[in-house]
Amino acid sequence: MAEKKIGLHTVKLKNPPSILSTATIVGPKEGQGPLKDYFDIILEDDLFGEKSWEKAESKMLREAVRLAMNKINLTPDKVDYFFAGDLLNQIISSSFAARELGIPFFGLYGACSTLTESMSLAAMMIDGGFADITIAATSSHFSSAERQFRFPLEHGNQRPPTSQWTVTGAGAVILGKEGNGPYVTYITTGRVVDFGITDANNMGAAMAPAAADTILRHLKDTGFNAADYDLIMTGDLAKIGMEIAVDIIKQNGYDISSKFTDAGIEIFDLSTQDVHAGGSGCGCSAAVFAGYLYSQFMSGNLNRIMIVSTGALLSPTSTQQGESIPGIAHAITIERSVGI
Amino acid sequence: MAEKKIGLHTVKLKNPPSILSTATIVGPKEGQGPLKDYFDIILEDDLFGEKSWEKAESKMLREAVRLAMNKINLTPDKVDYFFAGDLLNQIISSSFAARELGIPFFGLYGACSTLTESMSLAAMMIDGGFADITIAATSSHFSSAERQFRFPLEHGNQRPPTSQWTVTGAGAVILGKEGNGPYVTYITTGRVVDFGITDANNMGAAMAPAAADTILRHLKDTGFNAADYDLIMTGDLAKIGMEIAVDIIKQNGYDISSKFTDAGIEIFDLSTQDVHAGGSGCGCSAAVFAGYLYSQFMSGNLNRIMIVSTGALLSPTSTQQGESIPGIAHAITIERSVGI
Numbered sequence: 134m135a136e137k138k139i140g141l142h143t144v145k146l147k148n149p150p151s152i153l154s155t156a157t158i159v160g161p162k163e164g165q166g167p168l169k170d171y172f173d174i175i176l177e178d179d180l181f182g183e184k185s186w187e188k189a190e191s192k193m194l195r196e197a198v199r200l201a202m203n204k205i206n207l208t209p210d211k212v213d214y215f216f217a218g219d220l221l222n223q224i225i226s227s228s229f230a231a232r233e234l235g236i237p238f239f240g241l242y243g244a245c246s247t248l249t250e251s252m253s254l255a256a257m258m259i260d261g262g263f264a265d266i267t268i269a270a271t272s273s274h275f276s277s278a279e280r281q282f283r284f285p286l287e288h289g290n291q292r293p294p295t296s297q298w299t300v301t302g303a304g305a306v307i308l309g310k311e312g313n314g315p316y317v318t319y320i321t322t323g324r325v326v327d328f329g330i331t332d333a334n335n336m337g338a339a340m341a342p343a344a345a346d347t348i349l350r351h352l353k354d355t356g357f358n359a360a361d362y363d364l365i366m367t368g369d370l371a372k373i374g375m376e377i378a379v380d381i382i383k384q385n386g387y388d389i390s391s392k393f394t395d396a397g398i399e400i401f402d403l404s405t406q407d408v409h410a411g412g413s414g415c416g417c418s419a420a421v422f423a424g425y426l427y428s429q430f431m432s433g434n435l436n437r438i439m440i441v442s443t444g445a446l447l448s449p450t451s452t453q454q455g456e457s458i459p460g461i462a463h464a465i466t467i468e469r470s471v472g473i
Numbered sequence: 474m475a476e477k478k479i480g481l482h483t484v485k486l487k488n489p490p491s492i493l494s495t496a497t498i499v500g501p502k503e504g505q506g507p508l509k510d511y512f513d514i515i516l517e518d519d520l521f522g523e524k525s526w527e528k529a530e531s532k533m534l535r536e537a538v539r540l541a542m543n544k545i546n547l548t549p550d551k552v553d554y555f556f557a558g559d560l561l562n563q564i565i566s567s568s569f570a571a572r573e574l575g576i577p578f579f580g581l582y583g584a585c586s587t588l589t590e591s592m593s594l595a596a597m598m599i600d601g602g603f604a605d606i607t608i609a610a611t612s613s614h615f616s617s618a619e620r621q622f623r624f625p626l627e628h629g630n631q632r633p634p635t636s637q638w639t640v641t642g643a644g645a646v647i648l649g650k651e652g653n654g655p656y657v658t659y660i661t662t663g664r665v666v667d668f669g670i671t672d673a674n675n676m677g678a679a680m681a682p683a684a685a686d687t688i689l690r691h692l693k694d695t696g697f698n699a700a701d702y703d704l705i706m707t708g709d710l711a712k713i714g715m716e717i718a719v720d721i722i723k724q725n726g727y728d729i730s731s732k733f734t735d736a737g738i739e740i741f742d743l744s745t746q747d748v749h750a751g752g753s754g755c756g757c758s759a760a761v762f763a764g765y766l767y768s769q770f771m772s773g774n775l776n777r778i779m780i781v782s783t784g785a786l787l788s789p790t791s792t793q794q795g796e797s798i799p800g801i802a803h804a805i806t807i808e809r810s811v812g813i
Contacts (some may be wrong), residue, residue, distance in 0.1 A: 136602040144603045222562045223788035224582045232799045237662035242564045242582040261601020262476040322577035448563035459572045
């Protein structure tokens with residue numbers, strides 16, 4: 134059996150890569166939320182000086198990567214691989230950012246699971262001996278997502294209470310072979326799970342079974358339980374999906390409710406910010422992790438967490454053709470120190 | 474430096490994974506082309522018994538994977554990771570195939586570079602010690618691609634001579650830690666390169682600089698030249714892009730013309746099949762490699778080849794917003810035997 138496999142679907146990294154730097158850029162609404170002090174840049178205008186929201190999103194992703202590199206005086210030629218994806222058709226935010234950066238690039242599509250999808254691969258490339266430094270990044274933008282997946286904003290359509298608000302935000306995480314932590318230590322890769330939800334305005338419910346599947350496989354594979362973690366954060370099930378996930382996990386013998394949160398709940402104040410069930414989008418768990426949670430590691434408030442970014446793998450075409458919404462969730466464990 | 478890195482951007486696998494099995498499914502037009510004897514299944518109807526071309530494409534991808542598994546009596550529970558992507562928005566062909574297979578899944582978007590993008594990652598996961606068996610797969614479908622990227626087929630639009638014909642086809646490649654070859658031995662990962670081409674009907678020209686960039690970096694990193702290869706196959710530059718790539722490479726001191734071909738040229742008979750500059754689509758290099766070239770390894774006619782799948786990273790939105798077309802190309806070396 135492959136030396137780093139434990140259990141069925143989890144790998145334990147042998148020489149856990151260290152996070153060297155992160156950066157986040159968010160939109161005005163996110164900059165008014167409870168985590169506003171943890172983002173590097175808060176845009177005053179979500180066009181970010183560009184002529185379209187799509188160009189603005191690509192610029193956010195590119196600038197988040199540049200900022201993360203600048204923080205540690207890293208130049209693109211020292212980076213072995215860039216892993217990125219986003220929600221836009223043909224992941225143009227990522228591709229156009231990769232064009233400017235010139236780093237060997239693996240384009241990903243995992244919908245809102247992209248943060249942990251990209252970090253999983255970026256970490257394994259280092260632990261596998263293929264790279265010294267890698268970057269994982271992702272973005273989303275409320276306005277570009279709305280017009281691509283739902284309606285033109287000018288349409289002013291009503292949003293049901295189950296709907297989520299796509300975060301305008303980008304996060305970049307730089308990983309290195311050598312570093313002082315926090316470290317990526319375990320990876321449990323998602324399977325596509327579909328419980329037959331067909332309502333594109335209830336994506337939290339569509340993704341919850343996938344999140345539960347991955348968390349349960351992780352706990353079984355590693356022998357950990359909720360007590361082993363300071364925090365287990367999904368992203369982005371929001372209010373409704375979160376409750377469903379906790380229930381499924383409880384039915385399978387694990388109670389994680391005391392340690393569980395969701396990036397879509399953390400990034401907005403649900404009582405005042407009119408985001409209905411909470412935030413969503415690739416940029417949501419990226420901004421919460423690369424901004425808030427990373428800072429909590431650096432200030433010694435966290436020792437071990439699991440991030441489980443969740444994606445709804447629908448397209449407008451698949452929905453029109455009557456398909457239900459498959460979900461996927463990739464889990465990674467991050468620890469302040471290793472080798473003890 | 475990471476132990477498997479050679480040169481700037483190439484890795485040399487330490488324990489090269491073996492290809493264990495491949496399978497291909499193609500459409501009726503591809504089944505009339507010069508490689509018709511090398512495909513496992515040739516569809517009589519490109520709807521493949523489904524109600525939409527998108528569903529048909531997803532079924533092709535899924536059935537190609539199943540067929541490749543059946544050939545070696547492999548069940549999905551023995552597969553560690555599934556890497557796949559396609560051209561459809563939100564890669565629904567791949568996601569829905571992954572839903573049926575239940576294998577931990579990394580969704581990719583590399584446009585027509587997906588064969589070698591997925592094989593690169595699938596191979597590195599094994600060599601890195603994370604997996605025993607992985608699957609790389611991709612698909613494309615003329616009819617689903619036309620209506621998504623260009624015009625509804627009912628529109629009957631004219632195609633300029635530089636245009637390429639999206640292959641209806643899917644290919645799956647199963648890689649394993651143990652096997653009798655051929656083996657994946659070197660990987661050179663693509664950077665996004667953009668020479669400012671804005672004509673979405675001339676994608677070969679848009680991708681040629683990326684192909685040249687990757688091939689040149691590979692040759693410099695490894696010290697190889699054309700004589701070290703039986704064949705260097707891009708996919709899919711087609712007639713016009715191929716000439717441009719050969720020229721750029723020649724200007725940089727390497728003459729690969731005697732060993733060079735392109736999957737878009739191989740899969741169709743350009744003189745009789747009315748495909749203009751040649752084939753394209755993720756399924757093109759996938760079908761040519763997993764069908765024809767794999768059989769040539771098995772019958773001992775090939776010893777060492779390089780496959781360089783090339784992707785045009787445009788979207789209809791980026792084109793409408795005046796962006797040029799960035800390209801990317803991922804190269805992998807495949808050898809009949811290793812360790813001599």
